[in-house]
Amino acid sequence: MGAIADWVSRMVSFIPAIRLNNVLEILIISVLIYYILIWIRDTRAWTLLKGILVICAFMLFAYVFQMDTILWLFQNLISVAIISIFVLFQPELRRALEQLGRKNILSSFFNLSGSGAADEQTVKTVEKTKSEIIKACMEMSKVRTGALIVIEQDVQLSEYERTGIFLDSLVSSQLLINIFEHNTPLHDGAVFIRNNRIVAATCYLPLSDNMLLSKELGTRHRAGVGISEVSDSITLIVSEETGMISVAHDGMLFRGLSQEELREQLSTLMKNQDAPKRSRWRRIIKNEKKANG
Known part of the structure; x- marks a missing residue:
């Protein structure tokens, strides 16, 4: 021993x-x-x-x-x-x-608040945000009101939001239509949406240098493609000349979308917005309970 x-x-x-x-x-x-x-x-x-x-x-x-x-x-x-x-x-x-x-x-870091009911409410809020954005785009398309709406995902774009005017408002079709109405103080530039809220308007975006884009596209479309090239954002563009609705994502431009096609594009591309965001510690605790159960 x-x-x-x-x-x-x-x-x-x-x-x-x-x-x-x-x-x-x-x-x-x-x-x-x-x-x-x-x-x-x-x-x-x-x-x-x-x-x-x-x-x-x-x-x-x-x-x-x-x-x-x-x-x-x-x-x-x-x-x-x-x-x-x-x-x-x-x-x-x-x-x-x-x-x-x-x-x-x-x-x-130690935020433990939240529940399943709150997660369900988040999903409802996301769906309402989509519906309001689509409704606004369709209404502006009918009267050929130019619009540029950027939906943030994982990559935050605060450096571009700071070029505009801070709002922090709920997303509604009436507000979006009013923002882009001709001769209003906020109509020139892009609107940023983050976490189902309009965070800023009249923002400046980087223009795309992609030579493959059609020459008939103007500054609004090139700005929409430009911001999608430097982030994972989704940009909705309503043409002032034709009323055509387009979506830019990952440097690609999808033009001439109908209401159903627009809804399908948003449902496909807004993958991270649909999943309810729980706190870090709650996810860890939930996984441990599953493993022990």
């Missing part, structure tokens, strides 16, 4: 002592990594991260096969590449720091 006790004591001696500050460090680093990943997912940085992973895989390939010239080029260009990343993503980094200053991290 003495030999076993000596062996156990020697093995335990190799394990470093875990103090309270070590636990706190692990928790802080875990939370930081979590929020960095959330930030990457909700911005264009996710596309950049995938590109970086491809480059890393290529460099690993070059290292395994001893491609010295490629490794030399990589070593000399990596510092320039890091600086370029900060320059290209300056708006996203600035927005992340602004959100960090406004965000109550503990209350959002």
Whole structure:
């Protein structure tokens, strides 16, 4: 028994002592990594991260096969590449720091409120939002009122929303029609919808440089395609010249949609809006109950 006790004591001696500050460090680093990943997912940085992973895989390939010239080029260009990343993503980094200053991290992370009834209500709200948007587009199409409506999904577009006027209103067909009515202060520009609310109007959008787009398309359609190229948003465009309704998503433009086709497109593309959003801890608790049951 003495030999076993000596062996156990020697093995335990190799394990470093875990103090309270070590636990706190692990928790802080875990939370930081979590929020960095959330930030990457909700911005264009996710596309950049995938590109970086491809480059890393290529460099690993070059290292395994001893491609010295490629490794030399990589070593000399990596510092320039890091600086370029900060320059290209300056708006996203600035927005992340602004959100960090406004965000109550503990209350959002430990939010346990909500129920199945609230989730059902969310689904009803989403369906009502779709119906109101479709109704507004059809009414504006009849009288040939130009409109540009951007529906956010995963990627937030606050940098473009800040170019307009903040509203924060419920989505209704009457309000949308009134916004885009001719000679009104808010008719020029795009309307942004997030979480079933109109968050801003008269917003400026980036124009698409796609040379394959029809030359007959104007600035409104190119702006709709442009915002869909830099995000996963859904953009509805009503032509002022023809009254034609179009939908832009992922750099593609679907033109001349009827009411049923428009409803089908929204039901297909708004995949993330239909799923009720529960808090993180509630999902974890629910999954544990299923596993134990």
